[in-house]
Amino acid sequence: MKKVSIIDVAKQAGVSVSTVSLVLRQKGKISDATIAKVHSVINELGYVHNVAAANLRANTSNLIGLILRDFSDSFSIKVMASVVQELEKQGYMVFLGQPLDEGETLERCLLSFKQQGVAGVIYLSSDVSRATLPTRIRQCLLPLVVVSQLQMEPGCNLVMRDNRQAASLATRYLIGRGHRSIGYIGGQESDLIRQQRLLGFRSVLKQNGMIYREESAPACSDNTHAVSIATRQLLEKNNTITALLCHSPDAMIGCISGIHQVGRTIGKDVFLTQQVALVGFEDMLHVNLTSPSFTYISSASEEAGRQAAALMIRKLKQPELETQTVTLSGQLIARESA
Template sequence: MKKVSIIDVAKQAGVSVSTVSLVLRQKGKISDATIEKVQAAMSQLGYVHNVAAANLRSNTSNLIGLILRDFSDSFSIKVMASVVQELEKQGFMVFLGQPQDDRASLERCLLSFKQQGVAGVIYLASDTTRPTLPELVRQCPLPLVVVSQSLMEENCNLVMRDNRQAANLATRYLIERGHRSIGYIGGQVDCLIRQQRLQGFRSALVQSGMVYKEDSAPACSDDTHAASIATRQLLEKNNTLTALLCHSPDAMIGCINGIHQVGRTIGKDVFLTQQVALIGFEDMLHVNLTSPSFTYVSSASEETGRQAAGLIIRKLKEPELQTQKITLSGQLVARESA
């Protein structure tokens, strides 16, 4: 069967080859009627536009390399989905790489991107203990946008979550509801997200004339069992606590268990001393299937993805664009737990 060419499409539509080319590249001033004729001809003939070949001829690419190292992180997965959706709207496709946590694997990933001819790279940072990027990413010669869950000390195009703002917002909400003894559960000591949230937590307490106590914010491993033990021990040592900020979804689930183990319940009534209010830092649909539903500060994952996609496209269109740093604030969603 003969392969349908752009010449065949032009003949079928009754237009010039250059007009068909302009329609395919979405360039020039072509009337809607002409565009419809060309598209109808392509449909009738079964013409398939070879984007890769066209990109090669014009020395352009509609491929964006996306690096995601941690598929277990719900925030990164949501950001990835938002990035892909937004880029596809703009005519771009995503080439996904998942290098392991070693230099050789990352090097192979970046080489693969180069071989596939990607136009730019979006890097979803997963190491929450380092404020800097891997050297290979920092030296990437392609247009680069970094997405980070924590504030980073890097001079690059960056989209970040504002963990200080999120914790400050959550703490002020609890204080306004009458809580005067508030704790923070979870996150390992060297976790930057934890450190930044504790800064926001502490500042909200100080602004309200309250005292921050180190022992009210125990660190623990990122699993439900560790968070359950930390919660139980904290509540046993300080039975005046009426509210907890939960570092992660696992910490939230662990907190529930720890609260029940000491004979207390979950709720927002500060005057019922057996109740403990809980606030998380991202929507946890698997937890909210139960009662009570949980109050949380949104992670802004979808907006993060949109901003990252928009920034890489702007960088491709304007190579001299100054370095952009976008910090996204979370919104508090009040439900039954606080």
């Protein structure tokens, strides 16, 4: 069977080859009727547009390199899915790289991107202990967009979460429900996300005439067992605490165990002294299958992916565009736990 060409499409549609090309590239001022007619003929004839060849002729690329270091980081995974979905809507394809370190394997990843002819790079940062980019990422000559849960060093196009706002929102919500003794559970001392959230937590407490106490925000390894122990110890030392901010989904699960170990339950009623209200900072399926379902501040991961894709496309179309930072605020999703 003869391969259908763009010339065949043009003849069948009764238009020029250049018109079909413009329709395929979504360029030029073509009427809706002509666009519909061309697409109808494409479907009828089974024409397949060779994007790679077209890009080669035009010296352009529809490939975007996406670097994801940590596949266990739920925020980055959700961002990745959103980035891919949004770029595909705009006619771009994603070339995924997962370097195991910031040295040789990252260098090979960037070299592979260059060999594949990617137009730009989106870097999903998952390091919570520093606010600087790997040297090889900083030196990347391609258009670069970074997605992070932290405020990063200046000089890069950045999409980031506002951790201080998230903690402030959660704390105001709990105070509004009558809680006057609130703790923060999870995250290690070096965790910059924890540090940023504690700034928001302390600020709201101060605004409401409440005192922040270091012992009410114990740092610990971010695993369920360590959090369970920290929660039990905190509640044993201070049985007036009626609400906890949970650093991560694992911290939520650990808090449940620790709360039960001291004979208390989870719930939003501040007047029932045996109840402890819980608020998290990320929506996770396994957490929301629990009973009660958890109140949380959304991670804005899907929006982060959309913003990163949009920022990359703007940068490709306008190379002279100044460096931008997009800061995303979380929204409170009130459920049964607080």
